[in-house]
Amino acid sequence: MKLIPADTQRRISRRPAVIIGAAGVLIALVLAAIFFVFRPDSRDSGSTMPNIILLSIDTLRADHLGCYGYDRETSPNIDAFAADAVLFENAYSQAPFTAPAHMSLFTGLTPAVHRVANFDKTGLRKLDPRIVTFPAMLKERGWLTVGLHAGGMMSPEFGFDRGFDLYSEKLISYNWHRAYEDPKDLNVIRRLLETSRRDSRPLFLFLHHYVCHDPYMTAPESIRSRFLKNPVPGLSKGLPDDERNRILKGFEAAPGGNGLERLSGQRVLRSTFAKEFWKGVDLSRPDHRRHIVDLYDAGVYFADALFGKLLSILREDGSLDDSIIIVMSDHGEEFFEHGGKTHWQLFVETLHVPLIVKLPSRYAQSLQGRVARDVRTVDLFVTLFDLLGLPIDHQIQGESFLSLMKNNGRRYAPLVVSYDNALRSVRFIKDDFVYSDFMSHGVGEWLFSRPNDPAEQRNLAPSMGIVLETMRAIASDVRLGDSSFSASVGTSSARPTDKPSESLLRQLRALGYLE
Numbered sequence: 001m002k003l004i005p006a007d008t009q010r011r012i013s014r015r016p017a018v019i020i021g022a023a024g025v026l027i028a029l030v031l032a033a034i035f036f037v038f039r040p041d042s043r044d045s046g047s048t049m050p051n052i053i054l055l056s057i058d059t060l061r062a063d064h065l066g067c068y069g070y071d072r073e074t075s076p077n078i079d080a081f082a083a084d085a086v087l088f089e090n091a092y093s094q095a096p097f098t099a100p101a102h103m104s105l106f107t108g109l110t111p112a113v114h115r116v117a118n119f120d121k122t123g124l125r126k127l128d129p130r131i132v133t134f135p136a137m138l139k140e141r142g143w144l145t146v147g148l149h150a151g152g153m154m155s156p157e158f159g160f161d162r163g164f165d166l167y168s169e170k171l172i173s174y175n176w177h178r179a180y181e182d183p184k185d186l187n188v189i190r191r192l193l194e195t196s197r198r199d200s201r202p203l204f205l206f207l208h209h210y211v212c213h214d215p216y217m218t219a220p221e222s223i224r225s226r227f228l229k230n231p232v233p234g235l236s237k238g239l240p241d242d243e244r245n246r247i248l249k250g251f252e253a254a255p256g257g258n259g260l261e262r263l264s265g266q267r268v269l270r271s272t273f274a275k276e277f278w279k280g281v282d283l284s285r286p287d288h289r290r291h292i293v294d295l296y297d298a299g300v301y302f303a304d305a306l307f308g309k310l311l312s313i314l315r316e317d318g319s320l321d322d323s324i325i326i327v328m329s330d331h332g333e334e335f336f337e338h339g340g341k342t343h344w345q346l347f348v349e350t351l352h353v354p355l356i357v358k359l360p361s362r363y364a365q366s367l368q369g370r371v372a373r374d375v376r377t378v379d380l381f382v383t384l385f386d387l388l389g390l391p392i393d394h395q396i397q398g399e400s401f402l403s404l405m406k407n408n409g410r411r412y413a414p415l416v417v418s419y420d421n422a423l424r425s426v427r428f429i430k431d432d433f434v435y436s437d438f439m440s441h442g443v444g445e446w447l448f449s450r451p452n453d454p455a456e457q458r459n460l461a462p463s464m465g466i467v468l469e470t471m472r473a474i475a476s477d478v479r480l481g482d483s484s485f486s487a488s489v490g491t492s493s494a495r496p497t498d499k500p501s502e503s504l505l506r507q508l509r510a511l512g513y514l515e
């Protein structure tokens, strides 16, 4: 794993007093690097620009938050924050998978163009070096760019570290579980805010964790028991806190030196634990569904409490009012609405995500409180650049939805397109219909009426032949459009996956993914 960018490492290596040793020393070293090495240089001055704090709460369904209409108190902090911000009621992710969804966010490109996918036995699909990320564009314009993530599918091996001064999974505990009891675990955020101020560089801070991800055991026992009132006998209730902490520490200490090895180690740990967690669960049974959703909601509540801690830090620092603060998720989660669990199918429950944006008062004139129109997460950074008056000199597919925030009438109505991990299936929203050619339970085509069936339960494909024909033609256009965009960016749309390296194949074999 790369904690410090190579050029910084070179500069640090000339410091004779610095000796890289145990993990604690390494963290101290990174903090020292933040303080002493990241100096402003001859790049454009960004000193009048605001901080951008972007929190991605992995696997957070929009409709499980109070401010999105949930009837359970899962999100007091996010709800209060949303009351002062712009809430997008209908924001959609471009993929129900962590890596492609986040990469669309960071590049303004659809998954079919950036071609980064979740790690599987076909190997690693890493971001093409010709693609320029938004963090890189912000860095170029003077921002101090820092990503504090929870590893896994967000590992730097996918290219997620591109454009970050610092991209680390070490500086906050995995899933922030220590931060709940000991706010000192988030001290790094205070230090980053101080450093950006001292150097007159605005801060772009990307934060990410897996608190809501399955297995739903990350919340402390006290929160889980509050939500899980009637556990189904025989099903897992998660673990007692001490054992939970031991497992979470295991994730942090997952074996291996580089990110890929750690990713593999985490996958093994996760799958072992997840298997245990899901044992005996039959989501077709309402009582089992209730049990599982209760535990998921406990995770949402925990994520909300952690967000509250982040807000406290920003408030204490005096940065709350002058920063752009964004809360969102990369995808939702399914609880058997379409016969599945976790997140892999292309339906509303896996793609509808929260998106809440709070702007500093100097930008917040005549903003809408809630935006009902559809927006895509691939357009978020384009919108921020539009807001800040920053041109984008690279080819992207994203479009600014600033006009929706300001209700100034400029047109924003792109097709809301999403892909599966293998790019075999596409889904899009067109006017009153949702179409996808996703194969699930023997059905290969889906057509839903949005006004009549927002939960996407009645497939109209067999009965609406004429609409279906139109949708098929649009699907074909979407694929052709992405394919020709890939060609113009220089990434080949024909390339199925990168060939895995010999060492990766060895790791996969050792881990049992390959024969």
Ligand SMILES: [Zn+2]
Residues within 6 Å of the ligand: 058, 059, 097, 098, 099, 330, 331
């Ligand atoms: Zn995710």
